[in-house]
Amino acid sequence: MKDRPLPVAHKMSASLGAFLLAALSLPLGGCGLHPLYAGGESGPAATGLRSIEVAPIPQRSGWLTRNALVDRLGGEHPGATYRLEVELDDTLTGFGIRGDAATTRERRTLRARYRLVDRASGAVLVDATAGSDEGIDVVSSEYATVAAEQSAAERLSQIVADQIVGRIARIMTVTPPRP
Incomplete structure (x- = not known):
């Protein structure tokens, strides 16, 4: 088969496509995206998370x-720079009522209000909420339901702890902890 030259229109569309691809990729370099845990153990996120003590949470x-927060923060940190205070709201709501007034479905909701406090000054660095919920089937066995x-x-x-640590880690990369 003999090679034929490409039509001019095809050459122009290929050049235009390459140009558009290059032009669209330029802004991505300056968008400010960077890995959250860049720098590994010595990076700002890891260093910041290791400087947090978790206050006791009742119930x-x-x-x-x-326990989930302490695991994600790398263990206990007595004398840490920051203190994480968490207030939980754990509710269990029944719905899906049968004809005999028995509940067939429940929803467990866990909401957390948390504050990251600078221990030296008492300044609140983060005041936010996290939460999740999950449906539960109520079956005839009380043991299985419990x-x-x-x-x-x-x-x-676990989900709420992931949300809290993720948010604080992002903040630590923007505003690294003080030495």
Whole structure:
């Protein structure tokens, strides 16, 4: 088969496509995106998270959430620069009522209001909320229903801890902790 020259219109559209691709990729370099955990253990996010102490949180869901937070922050940090204070609202609501007035479905909701406080000055650096919810089937076995409620509390505490640490890590990369 003999090579034929491409039509002029095809050459122009290929050149235009390459030009548009190059032009559109230029703004991406200056958008300010960078990896959250850049620098590894010595990066601003990791260093900032290691400087946080988690205050005790009451109730079983508080214990679960505090443990999840401590795990994500790299352990206990007594004498840390910052203190994370968390207030939880853990609710279990029944709905899906049958004809005999029995509940067939529940919704477990875990909401957290948290504050990151500079221990030296008492200044509140972050005051925000996090939360999640999960549906639970109510079955004829009371044991199975209680187990499902407890499993939901464990999963929700993990989700809420992830939300809190993610938000604080982003803040630590913008405003690194003081030395």
